Amino acid sequence: MLDTLYITRHGFRMPWRGNEVNLSPTGRPRDPVLTAHGVDQVKLLAEHFMSLPEEQRPQGIVSSPYYRCVQTSEPTSKALGLPIHIEPGLAEWFPPVVPSTGPHPIPMRASTAAQYSDHVAPASEWAPLAYPSRQGESIEELHARARGVVKLIERRCEERGWKRVLLVSHAATIIALGRGLLDHGEGNEEAGPSTPKTDWSTGSGREIGAGTAGLSLYVRPDSPCLPLSSTHYTTSSPTAVLPPHPSSTWQQLLNGWCGHLPNGVEREWTFADIPGNVEEPGMGKDGKWVDEEMPDGGEEGMKRLEEAPFRILREGRESRRGGARRPVEGERATMPRMEGEAEAPRSKF
Numbered sequence: 107m108l109d110t111l112y113i114t115r116h117g118f119r120m121p122w123r124g125n126e127v128n129l130s131p132t133g134r135p136r137d138p139v140l141t142a143h144g145v146d147q148v149k150l151l152a153e154h155f156m157s158l159p160e161e162q163r164p165q166g167i168v169s170s171p172y173y174r175c176v177q178t179s180e181p182t183s184k185a186l187g188l189p190i191h192i193e194p195g196l197a198e199w200f201p202p203v204v205p206s207t208g209p210h211p212i213p214m215r216a217s218t219a220a221q222y223s224d225h226v227a228p229a230s231e232w233a234p235l236a237y238p239s240r241q242g243e244s245i246e247e248l249h250a251r252a253r254g255v256v257k258l259i260e261r262r263c264e265e266r267g268w269k270r271v272l273l274v275s276h277a278a279t280i281i282a283l284g285r286g287l288l289d290h291g292e293g294n295e296e297a298g299p300s301t302p303k304t305d306w307s308t309g310s311g312r313e314i315g316a317g318t319a320g321l322s323l324y325v326r327p328d329s330p331c332l333p334l335s336s337t338h339y340t341t342s343s344p345t346a347v348l349p350p351h352p353s354s355t356w357q358q359l360l361n362g363w364c365g366h367l368p369n370g371v372e373r374e375w376t377f378a379d380i381p382g383n384v385e386e387p388g389m390g391k392d393g394k395w396v397d398e399e400m401p402d403g404g405e406e407g408m409k410r411l412e413e414a415p416f417r418i419l420r421e422g423r424e425s426r427r428g429g430a431r432r433p434v435e436g437e438r439a440t441m442p443r444m445e446g447e448a449e450a451p452r453s454k455f
Contacts, residue, residue: 108263109326110270112164113280114151116174117144118318118372131222132173135211140177147319147367152181154366158338161330164272168259170196171213175274176223178319182272189227192216195236195255195415199278201384202242208388209240212399234401235259237411242386245377246306252282254415277316277375284314287324289354309377315345315362317371323360334359341365
């Protein structure tokens with residue numbers, strides 16, 4: 107069973123604005139490189155993993171396709187001798203598109219990412235599990251995507267016998283991942299009124315540390331990282347470690363820990379940094395932007411992968427309720443119904 111999840115945000119990156127391309131070898135918008143300082147940060151992250159006993163080191167690396175995340179993964183990939191598995195379900199969060207501005211860009215495929223890093227595993231070794239919607243996501247949809255994709259990743263890792271895995275992603279996504287793992291009310295109707303829940307209008311809720319190249323650690327009772335080593339973690343997490351909900355099988359040991367970084371927390375990000383009703387322009391509808399990163403199966407394949415995180419959440423809910431159909435928090439309106447399933451009300455955003 108998967109018992110240890112390390113989650114990190116990419117290192118300090120170059121700024122980007124709108125759809126411009128900033129020094130990215132990929133030539134894709136919203137895909138900037140790490141700064142020289144960011145490169146130093148992620149090297150220190152790799153050194154931290156190498157300092158751990160072998161039984162605590164990651165056995166697999168799963169990364170967002172964006173170049174800054176691939177760059178972040180590379181030093182650890184080299185140090186541990188592990189390939190980087192590209193997972194679009196861990197991609198950056200883009201808010202809903204401004205009407206009539208076209209879709210958001212599609213994350214790079216593994217075959218494209220492999221052109222920029224020799225450490226990226228072939229797509230044949232890790233078929234994509236999920237994609238974010240090209241129409242953008244509400245805050246609630248982002249959290250649902252994160253809850254779903256981590257379940258899909260967990261299932262695949264267990265099929266491979268991996269017990270310890272490193273996930274490399276982006277600020278908003280790792281916040282949503284952490285909240286989902288600890289099960290603080292998101293999508294959990296049984297949690298009760300006293301359980302802290304995320305405010306879907308603003309994104310406020312339990313604080314998950316999201317500084318550049320910071321590290322959060324989530325474990326199950328059999329994890330070799332229990333108890334947390336005072337030798338390897340001589341400083342405490344800058345953000346208070348959160349208790350899990352009783353229904354969660356995961357416990358948080360580190361929350362945005364930056365003890366491996368000489369400058370500590372940098373570029374911390376929270377949902378308070380944006381307005382809750384934010385929209386973002388797409389890539390335009392004038393036909394000038396042609397996205398070549400469509401996954402196998404074209405539009406239909408893309409639709410299935412956009413729905414995958416929501417589908418597994420629905421299946422889990424139905425299993426707990428003996429097959430009764432209830433809408434899942436964050437479920438997309440385009441969710442295909444199971445064979446013979448009646449139409450039901452959908453969540454609205």
